[in-house]
Amino acid sequence: MNMKKSIYTLMGGLLLLAASCADKHDLLVPETNDITFNELKLNDFSFVVPDAGFKSGIVNFNTKKNTDGSFSGFAYSNRNNRSFTWTNTQAAIDTNRFSVFTAKYNRTEAFAVASVKDDDAFFTLNTPSVIEHILVANTTYGYLPMKYGDVYGTVAVPEVNPNIKGAPKGIWYANVPGGVKKMVDANKDYFKIIAIGYKGGVQTGTKEFFLCSMTYDPLHPTQSYLLNDWYKCDLTSLGQVDKVVFHLASSDNVAGVMRTPSYFCMDGIRIKN
Numbered sequence: 219m220n221m222k223k224s225i226y227t228l229m230g231g232l233l234l235l236a237a238s239c240a241d242k243h244d245l246l247v248p249e250t251n252d253i254t255f256n257e258l259k260l261n262d263f264s265f266v267v268p269d270a271g272f273k274s275g276i277v278n279f280n281t282k283k284n285t286d287g288s289f290s291g292f293a294y295s296n297r298n299n300r301s302f303t304w305t306n307t308q309a310a311i312d313t314n315r316f317s318v319f320t321a322k323y324n325r326t327e328a329f330a331v332a333s334v335k336d337d338d339a340f341f342t343l344n345t346p347s348v349i350e351h352i353l354v355a356n357t358t359y360g361y362l363p364m365k366y367g368d369v370y371g372t373v374a375v376p377e378v379n380p381n382i383k384g385a386p387k388g389i390w391y392a393n394v395p396g397g398v399k400k401m402v403d404a405n406k407d408y409f410k411i412i413a414i415g416y417k418g419g420v421q422t423g424t425k426e427f428f429l430c431s432m433t434y435d436p437l438h439p440t441q442s443y444l445l446n447d448w449y450k451c452d453l454t455s456l457g458q459v460d461k462v463v464f465h466l467a468s469s470d471n472v473a474g475v476m477r478t479p480s481y482f483c484m485d486g487i488r489i490k491n
Contacts, residue, residue, distance in 0.1 A: 246353055246448055246449070246450050246486065247325045247353075247448060247485075247486070248326060248486030248488075249486070249488075251488075252485075252486045252487060252488045253275040253277050253487035253488075254275075254326070254327070254328070254485065255274045255294055255328040255329055255485065256327050256328050258272065258274060258328050260294070260295070260296050263296065263298075264295070264296065264297070265293055265295035265296070265297055265312070265316035265331065266293060266294055266295070267289045267293040268281050268293070268294075269281070269283060271291065271292070272294065274330075275487075275489075276343060276345075276489065277341050277342070277343060277487055278343070279291065279292040279330060279341045280292060280339070280341065281293065284335075288333070289333055290334070290335035290336065290338035290339065291332070291333065291339050292330045292331065292332055292484075293316065293331045293333070294328055294329065294330050294331065295316040295318075295329060295331050296328050297313065297316045297317040297318070298317055298318055298320060298323060298324035299313045299358050300321075300380075300381040301358075301362075301380055301381045301385075302314075302370065302379050302391070303393065306391065310393075311359070314362070315357060315359045315479070315481060316331050317358040317359070318331075318355045318356075318357065318358070319356045319360075319362075320355065320446065320447045320448070321446040322447075326353075326448060326485050329355075329484065330483065330484040330485065331357065331482075331483055331484075332481060332482050332483070332484060333480065333481055334464055334465060334466045334480045334481070335480065337465075339464040339465075340461055340463040341461070341462055343459070343461070343489075346418075346458040346459060346460045347459070347460075347489050347490065348454055348456075348489070348490035349453040349454070349459065349462065349487065350452070350489065350490040351451055351452045351453060351454075351486075351488050352450075352451050352453060352484055352485075352486065352487050353448045353449065353450060353451070353485045353487075354411060354429070354445075354448070354449060354451050354482055354483065355429075355445060355449070355482070355483040355485075356429050356430075356444070356445055356446070356482060356483070357479065357482060357483055359394075359479045359481060360429070360479040360482070361445075361446065363394055363399075363400070363478070363479070364398075364401045364407075364409060364430050364444055364478065365380075365400065365401070365444055366380065366390070367392070367398070367400035368391070368392050368394065368397045369389060369391055370389070370390040370391075371387070371388060371389040372389065373389065376388050376389060377389075377390065394479055396477055397477060398478060398479070399470045399477065401430050401444060401469070403432045403433050403442050405432070405469060406432060406433055406434040406469070407430065407432040407468075407470065408428060408432065408467075409430040409466070409467075409469075410427060410428045410429060410430075411427045411429060411451070411464060411465075411466060411482060412424060412426055412465040412466070412467060413426075413427070413453060413456070413464055414462065414463045415453070415456030415457065415459040415462055416461040416463070417458055417459050417460050417461075418460065422456050422457045422458070422459055423455055423456045424456075425451070425452075425455060428443075429444075429445050430443070430444045430445065431443055448485060454490065464482075466478075466480050466482065
């Protein structure tokens, strides 16, 4: 599919976004002059975890293969599943780990998937530049448990698999090791990206972006939202950078360990001229 990427503002029906690092709360797809990952060839509904990072445009993405078989840093994908998986096999779970969650069919073709651990999720630029914005979204693996909890449905009250018309009723599992909680207003739950800019090894600034805020976002304390598409995160306040490191934070922690899946999706990196 060679769908031209152009700015598209979705009108009506979707949640109101109030993300703390966005100047305009626009739901977008990348323009063709953005870093779009489209030159990275993928088969239909597939993903790649490279052995030693990858490049898209002028941006270099770090990837680290870990000894336990996992990865941290960035992969790239074109998957767009929007439901719980039917089994708990690794292949089925990967369907959602490497899928962007969008309310309707995703329009952005290839995109990056960040697996955040330590300082491994970063990208670099050969020449210090101002990053006007990036587009970010939840993975399906993160979105579903934040919306429905670790288990959706019970024996007494089985539920239809969300977003699958005509699916049989049953009990659906997030398949997140250690369990995960539903995000609710009563607990002021949240899940956020923390972007840290560097130039020449010196930190230039930090920006936060809420992928989920249940009346937690200090700039919008009365609003509840869980992002269900691509949104713009403005990074201009980081100034000129040659490296951006990404961390994640969540209200769902046990013994200091975050239980919300530590993934997010990225596309549409715009470098300011």
